[in-house]
Amino acid sequence: MSRLGGPALKLTVLVGESDTWHHRPLYGEVVHRARAAGLAGASVFRGVEGFGASSVLHTARLLSLSEDLPVAVVIVDEEERVRAFLPQLDGLVAEGLVLLERCEVVRYAGRGGGAGAGE
Numbered sequence: 001m002s003r004l005g006g007p008a009l010k011l012t013v014l015v016g017e018s019d020t021w022h023h024r025p026l027y028g029e030v031v032h033r034a035r036a037a038g039l040a041g042a043s044v045f046r047g048v049e050g051f052g053a054s055s056v057l058h059t060a061r062l063l064s065l066s067e068d069l070p071v072a073v074v075i076v077d078e079e080e081r082v083r084a085f086l087p088q089l090d091g092l093v094a095e096g097l098v099l100l101e102r103c104e105v106v107r108y109a110g111r112g113g114g115a116g117a118g119e
Contacts, residue, residue, distance in 0.1 A: 004040045004108040009079040013089065015096035016058070017046065018068040026092070030073045033088050040077040040108065047071065052097065076103065 019026040027044050034042040047070035049059040058068050089098060
């Protein structure tokens with residue numbers, strides 16, 4: 001894998017924690033597909049509160065914890081590679097939000113000098 005640096009594209013997929021794909025967490029399927037596609041990396045972030053198109057508030061602040069907190073899958077790579085990955089989200093993300101943002105990679109290094117975050 002080439003070293004990532006400079007202009008890049010950030011893909012953010014916002015879904016619910018309880019969203020599934022073939023009985024597995026949807027966020028995990030997005031990460032699995034990103035890895036299989038050879039993208040530079042993917043991270044999953046669990047939100048503590050949020051609402052989406054349905055306007056239903058999901059929060060971890062209630063006495064009974066929400067079963068559907070917001071989850072963000074963030075992927076950063078070269079623009080061409082991210083755009084080539086987008087068709088894999090078709091049919092996968094039925095409810096949620098998919099965002100693209102231009103960004104700049106300042107540092108991309110894994111453990112032990114590897115070329116990937118978290119390696």
